[in-house]
Amino acid sequence: MKKEFDVVGAVIKDKSGKIFCALRSENMTLPNLWEFPGGKIEKGEQAEESLVREIWEELGCRVKVKNHICSNTHEYEMVIVHFSTFEVEILEGQPVLHEHASSIWLAPQNLKSLVWAEADIPTVELLMRETKK
Numbered sequence: 215m216k217k218e219f220d221v222v223g224a225v226i227k228d229k230s231g232k233i234f235c236a237l238r239s240e241n242m243t244l245p246n247l248w249e250f251p252g253g254k255i256e257k258g259e260q261a262e263e264s265l266v267r268e269i270w271e272e273l274g275c276r277v278k279v280k281n282h283i284c285s286n287t288h289e290y291e292m293v294i295v296h297f298s299t300f301e302v303e304i305l306e307g308q309p310v311l312h313e314h315a316s317s318i319w320l321a322p323q324n325l326k327s328l329v330w331a332e333a334d335i336p337t338v339e340l341l342m343r344e345t346k347k
């Protein structure tokens with residue numbers, strides 16, 4: 215049986231509405247794919263708590279979790295990921311890459327120029343649709 219994980223991802227927007235996108239490094243699972251920073255929800259954690267912890271570990275900044283954006287399940291070759299994204303606001307600091315290979319701030323309409331982890335596509339499409347309204 216495939217392993218299943220609950221995973222949270224953060225949609226961080228700057229003042230102009232650009233979104234923070236992070237590139238998974240070669241030594242991570244799903245290498246060289248773009249994602250929303252975050253990670254697996256650990257036992258006993260709420261999704262929001264995990265996201266605050268993961269962003270602190272991965273990007274060294276303090277964040278507040280705002281609204282839920284999207285939840286979906288994606289079956290990869292090796293694992294099944296239950297993925298939820300939330301908009302987060304930076305309270306303190308700026309993202310510094312501790313684990314990712316690279317990062318970029320992109321306007322929502324340009325998000326599709328990156329190659330995303332497959333579980334992230336529903337969030338990417340929703341963010342792109344929102345700006346067209």
Ligand SMILES: Nc1nc2c([nH]c(=O)n2[C@H]2C[C@H](O)[C@@H](COP(=O)(O)OP(=O)(O)OP(=O)(O)O)O2)c(=O)[nH]1
Nearest residue numbers: 221223243244249250251252253254295331333334
């Ligand atoms: N963080 C994150 N993981 C994602 C995204 N999309 C997606 O499919 N994933 C997958 C990749 C991994 O299989 C899983 C999360 O793993 P991770 O390596 O980021 O999480 P983690 O730091 O808690 O894991 P670990 O290395 O401590 O085991 O979810 C995304 O946008 N952000």
